[in-house]
Ligand SMILES: Cc1cc2nc3c(=O)[nH]c(=O)nc-3n(C[C@H](O)[C@H](O)[C@H](O)COP(=O)(O)OP(=O)(O)OC[C@H]3O[C@@H](n4cnc5c(N)ncnc54)[C@H](O)[C@@H]3O)c2cc1C
């Protein structure tokens with residue numbers, strides 16, 4: 384994945400843009416060569432301008448290895464790099480996708496940041512690294528000092544599973560653990576900062592880079608490309624909803640809303656591919672039901688916290704244990720939490736908790752992310768979102784998604800939504816405007832591609848554009864149908880393929896469409912097309928990935944191993960990009 388220089392880099396704005404244009408089309412090898420070449424040139428005093436050579440200090444190497452799907456681990460890895468460089472280490476950040484256990488075992492100092500996905504799975508790009516590490520012939524790590532930070536979400540049964548397994552495996556392979564692993568939930572910033580500080584201090588004490596005493600390293604969590612004074616999760620911007628249109632038909636089984644937000648005065652400068660974090664509120668009716676089940680109705684301060692600040696929907700295994708301990712009841716088995724929420728637990732022992740016990744039991748309410756479905760070049764100081772309402776029934780109860788229903792049911796035009804920017808520098812249009820792109824975006828996965836298409840139209844990009852969209856029914860769920868058809872007319876969209884799963888007896892999904900179009904798809908890829916996938920992580924993205932491998936095998940007349948190598952090469956080339964959730 385190409386690194387993108389932040390706007391804070393010490394160059395003029397147009398130079399940053401020019402460098403980013405070049406860097407974004409380089410391979411990792413080219414970037415490594417360039418950085419080595421420039422460093423060598425500078426150290427040798429060989430540049431034409433008289434550049435002072437760097438002092439020949441011996442800096443301890445530190446490899447920061449991350450395994451990510453949605454970028455949190457990578458953003459944290461960048462923070463470890465910054466903090467460790469300040470301490471005098473020579474840090475290097477690497478993606479598990481581009482690293483092997485043998486390379487890891489050859490490092491002296493290794494910090495690993497790994498997220499868990501699916502149901503206790505590694506992020507897709509980290510699968511090869513992870514499997515090789517777990518294999519019988521994995522290398523020994525006796526030479527390596529290591530520390531692991533695991534990212535996850537306590538709402539999942541296999542909480543931080545991948546970080547935990549990597550940590551255990553490195554120790555079993557003889558690695559020297561410099562500090563205990565930390566498992567971080569969705570509100571990882573504060574614990575991660577503490578861990579980064581203590582780990583680097585510990586490592587520093589062992590390696591003796593520089594005497595920092597008890598100095599505190601400042602870790603800031605701005606993501607690449609994000610301005611440091613822009614609105615954040617803690618200080619979001621109240622964006623007015625200027626338009627709110629239901630896109631799904633009245634007979635649709637889903638409920639999807641197009642929302643236009645005014646970003647005027649926000650300082651939020653998104654690029655197509657970014658998403659907005661929405662700081663949502665819980666349904667007050669649910670908050671009242673929780674208060675009632677807890678026997679704490681009438682406490683207005685607590686009620687406000689339950690609506691605004693605390694997660695009153697998910698139910699974790701830890702909460703089952705904590706609740707049993709606090710109430711002196713027998714812990715419920717872990718499987719009991721599946722499909723249940725905190726209210727179900729409270730109702731097993733009504734009125735058993737104090738206010739303090741209840742607020743300690745609950746997690747902070749996490750923001751939800753929505754892909755921006757527009758380009759600023761087309762819509763100015765607006766951001767468009769596409770929000771699908773989540774409703775389902777489990778254990779005989781009707782349940783609602785917190786943020787999607789807050790946006791759909793409890794906000795009207797003229798109200799405001801609290802938002803902040805979440806940049807995604809790895810999900811960008813190609814820097815070269817004439818490169819063809821294939822966009823696979825069923826359901827709300829189409830959102831960023833509307834932004835891509837607006838941007839390509841506004842910039843007059845000449846590259847061909849192919850969109851593969853899917854949903855349930857043609858008549859009720861064809862999101863942005865008229866715009867897409869206009870873009871076919873105007874030839875901005877070279878090709879539009881659709882898969883409506885419920886319009887015929889057998890289910891039909893985007894991966895079936897891709898398979899049917901395999902010879903064209905292969906030809907586009909051979910022409911250098913970049914392929915984007917956005918939407919559901921659990922089923923769709925996995926099925927699309929498996930189908931792409933089948934297509935490369937079939938069309939390239941090669942076996943599975945060669946097909947996988949080809950897809951890996953396309954990914955390393957920055958031409959297979961995913962934003963899945
Ligand atoms: C980078 C990114 C971009 C995104 N872009 C978009 C977008 O453009 N549009 C969009 O609509 N969403 C998008 N999402 C998803 C979005 O962030 C929310 O996850 C989604 O709206 C649901 O949030 P919620 O608060 O309504 O539901 P929550 O309250 O978070 O509920 C979700 C939870 O409900 C449970 N659940 C769901 N269905 C069932 C079921 N059938 N049975 C039992 N339990 C169930 C699961 O535990 C699930 O985790 C994106 C996510 C990411 C990470």
Ligand SMILES: Cc1cc2nc3c(=O)[nH]c(=O)nc-3n(C[C@H](O)[C@H](O)[C@H](O)COP(=O)(O)O)c2cc1C
Pocket residue numbers: 450451452453454455456457498499500501502503504506534535536537539540541542543544569920921964
């Ligand atoms: C579809 C999906 C599946 C997930 N599965 C798990 C899981 O099984 N266990 C876990 O601890 N966290 C799980 N998570 C939470 C992620 O690990 C968490 O959001 C993490 O911060 C992502 O880090 P990344 O951005 O580096 O990929 C899941 C998240 C999503 C969206």
